[in-house]
Each structure stands twice: as C-alpha cells, then as structure tokens.
Amino acid sequence: MDDLRAKYLGLIADAADEAALEDVRLAAIGKKGEVSLAMRQLGRMTPEERQQAGPRLNAMRDEIASALTARKAALSDAALEARLRDEWLDVTLPGRQRPRGTVHPVSQVWEEMTAIFADMGFSVAEGPQIESDWYNFDALNIPDHHPARGEMDTFYMARDAGDNRPPHVLRTHTSPVQIRSMREHGAPLRIICPGRVYRADYDQTHTPMFHQVEGLAVDRDISMANLKWVLEEFFTAFFGREVKTRFRASHFPFTEPSAEVDIQCAWTDGQVRVGEGDDWLEVLGSGMVHPKVLEAGGIDPTQWQGFAFGMGIDRLAMLKYGIPDLRAFFDADLRWLRHYGFAALDVPAVHVG
Numbered sequence: 001m002d003d004l005r006a007k008y009l010g011l012i013a014d015a016a017d018e019a020a021l022e023d024v025r026l027a028a029i030g031k032k033g034e035v036s037l038a039m040r041q042l043g044r045m046t047p048e049e050r051q052q053a054g055p056r057l058n059a060m061r062d063e064i065a066s067a068l069t070a071r072k073a074a075l076s077d078a079a080l081e082a083r084l085r086d087e088w089l090d091v092t093l094p095g096r097q098r099p100r101g102t103v104h105p106v107s108q109v110w111e112e113m114t115a116i117f118a119d120m121g122f123s124v125a126e127g128p129q130i131e132s133d134w135y136n137f138d139a140l141n142i143p144d145h146h147p148a149r150g151e152m153d154t155f156y157m158a159r160d161a162g163d164n165r166p167p168h169v170l171r172t173h174t175s176p177v178q179i180r181s182m183r184e185h186g187a188p189l190r191i192i193c194p195g196r197v198y199r200a201d202y203d204q205t206h207t208p209m210f211h212q213v214e215g216l217a218v219d220r221d222i223s224m225a226n227l228k229w230v231l232e233e234f235f236t237a238f239f240g241r242e243v244k245t246r247f248r249a250s251h252f253p254f255t256e257p258s259a260e261v262d263i264q265c266a267w268t269d270g271q272v273r274v275g276e277g278d279d280w281l282e283v284l285g286s287g288m289v290h291p292k293v294l295e296a297g298g299i300d301p302t303q304w305q306g307f308a309f310g311m312g313i314d315r316l317a318m319l320k321y322g323i324p325d326l327r328a329f330f331d332a333d334l335r336w337l338r339h340y341g342f343a344a345l346d347v348p349a350v351h352v353g
C-alpha cells in the first residue's frame with residue numbers, strides 16, 4: 001500500500017500538464033484504477049483484515065484525490081501565468097493610423113441642398129448624363145439652329161460616318177430632367193435634380209464638368225411669388241442667416257418670364273461674405289416654365305403652371321466655405337481635400353424655420 005501511495009504521489013508531482021494529470025487520476029482512482037481495484041479487494045477480506053485495511057485505503061484514496069486537486073490547481077495557475085506572459089500587450093501604445101478620407105465639399109453641399117429642399121417638400125429626381133439632343137434642347141424650346149445651342153459649348157458624342165441617328169450630347173444643364181420628371185410623374189410635381197453637367201470651358205471659374213441643381217414646381221396656381229419665397233427660404237437655411245435676393249429680368253428659352261437671381265453680399269479684403277452688405281452676386285437662372293416646355297413634358301399648359309430654377313452647386317460651395325478656385329475642386333489633390341473636406345459624420349448645417 002505504501003508503494004502504491006509513493007508511486008501515485010510521485011506521478012502526480014511529475015505530471016507536466018493537465019492532460020498528463022488526468023491520465024494519472026484514471027490510473028489511480030478511475031473506475032479501473034489501481035487504488036479502486038485495491039478497494040474492491042476489501043470484500044474478499046476477513047472482517048479483521050478489512051477493519052485494518054479499510055481506513056488505510058480510504059485515507060490513501062483521499063490523500064491521492066487531494067494531491068490531484070492541488071496539482072490541478074497549480075497546473076492551471078501556471079498555464080494562466082504563461083498565457084498572460086505570452087499574450088501581454090501594451091494597450092497604452094498609440095494605435096495604427098488608418099488613412100481616412102473626407103467628404104468632398106461638392107458632396108457635402110449636395111447633401112445640404114437636398115436636405116433643405118426635402119424639408120420644403122421637394123423630392124430628388126435623376127436623369128442620364130449622356131442625353132439626347134431632344135431632351136437637352138428641343139424639349140426645352142431650344143430648336144435646331146437656336147443661338148442658345150452655340151452658346152452652351154456643347155460636347156457632342158462621336159458618331160460613326162453614316163450613323164444618322166439624332167445626336168447625343170453630354171447634358172449641358174440639369175434642365176432635361178424637368179422634361180423627364182414631367183413625363184414620368186405628370187402634375188402636380190415638386191422635384192429637385194442635383195447632378196453633373198458638361199460644357200467645353202476651362203478657366204478659374206469654369207471647368208468642363210461641374211454640378212447644378214435644378215428645381216421644378218408644377219401646380220395649378222404656382223407663381224413667381226412662390227419661386228421667390230422658396231429661394232429666399234433656401235438661401236437663408238443654406239447660409240444660416242437671412243439672405244436677400246434680387247430678381248433681374250433675363251431670358252431663357254424654357255422660361256417665360258425669366259429672371260436671373262442675385263444674392264446679397266459684401267466684399268471685404270477680396271473676400272466675399274453672403275447675407276450682408278449691398279453688393280449682389282448672380283447665383284442662378286429661373287422663371288415660369290414655358291408653355292411649350294410643359295407640353296413637351298406631357299402637361300396641359302392651360303391647366304397647370306410652374307416655376308423652374310437652376311443653380312451651380314460648386315459655386316455655392318465656394319461661397320459658403322470660402323473656396324477660391326473652382327478648378328481645385330477636381331484636381332484630386334489630397335492636401336486640398338484634407339483642408340476643405342468634411343468628416344464623414346458631419347451633419348449638414350441647415351435649419352429651415
């Protein structure tokens with residue numbers, strides 16, 4: 001019995017890990033373990049022998065069991081220590097920087113405008129950037145050979161020799177979306193269309209691609225007064241201060257009457273500030289939708305009338321955020337983007353009364 005005790009206490013002390021220890025436990029006090037078998041022998045002993053051997057065997061069993069428990073605790077403590085040592089890491093080290101982009105001022109202003117007009121009940125419409133000349137011109141009351149076609153510096157899509165389909169153009173304004181929306185939804189209608197437009201022009205204030213937002217409201221009794229209110233409400237929300245507007249008579253083939261709209265501004269030290277002073281800055285074209293345009297949109301001009309406007313998104317971004325050169329918008333210069341860009345979660349700064 002002493003041999004058995006010495007053997008297992010030795011094996012327990014030597015067990016290198018919890019798996020080895022489990023093997024020792026099974027060999028000693030498992031169902032078929034040596035100690036368990038020895039205890040089973042008790043039944044075959046005389047009562048005197050049993051009285052002697054029973055308590056000794058029990059004591060040995062208990063001693064081995066508690067040695068197993070103690071060793072198991074020691075081994076798992078040691079394993080934990082080792083893990084803590086191996087997996088140690090310094091959580092105070094600075095994190096690895098991931099390059100993070102910024103929201104382009106055009107995207108930011110696009111979102112701001114959409115939010116303001118949405119609050120006034122306008123939904124967003126879209127149209128293709130490659131447009132047929134019918135949508136871009138004819139439907140807007142700009143027939144062939146009309147001087148407005150020449151003035152727009154239009155990009156025409158190349159056609160193979162002998163391909164006599166009517167021409168397609170890169171849309172020169174967002175106004176064709178007026179026609180598409182009228183034909184799709186009919187009247188009444190209240191939409192804006194932000195989007196890319198193209199003209200062959202390049203200097204400090206012109207790039208061959210730029211952005212416009214078109215506005216169109218058609219109903220039974222829409223007037224210039226509604227147009228003026230909507231625009232003043234828009235500019236006030238967009239610039240975060242009251243902005244006066246000035247309507248100047250103008251001409252567009254697709255509106256009658258037509259007006260160019262200026263916003264109030266001040267020039268100080270070569271910087272423009274909107275909403276103060278007594279200078280004026282032209283920002284958009286507008287007017288009452290021409291009856292022929294309503295007709296091209298499938299809307300009866302004796303029953304319905306509407307206003308439309310178109311303004312430059314990039315231009316308004318420059319004014320609101322003090323960005324001097326339009327061309328830099330499209331240079332993809334990371335320093336410029338970091339300087340003028342917005343964080344992804346910047347909420348558009350707008351408030352409609």
Ligand code: PHE
Pocket residue numbers: 172173174175252255285286287308309310311
């Ligand atoms: N489409 C005109 C332009 O690009 C702007 C405009 C839109 C004018 C709607 C009147 C009405 O210059």
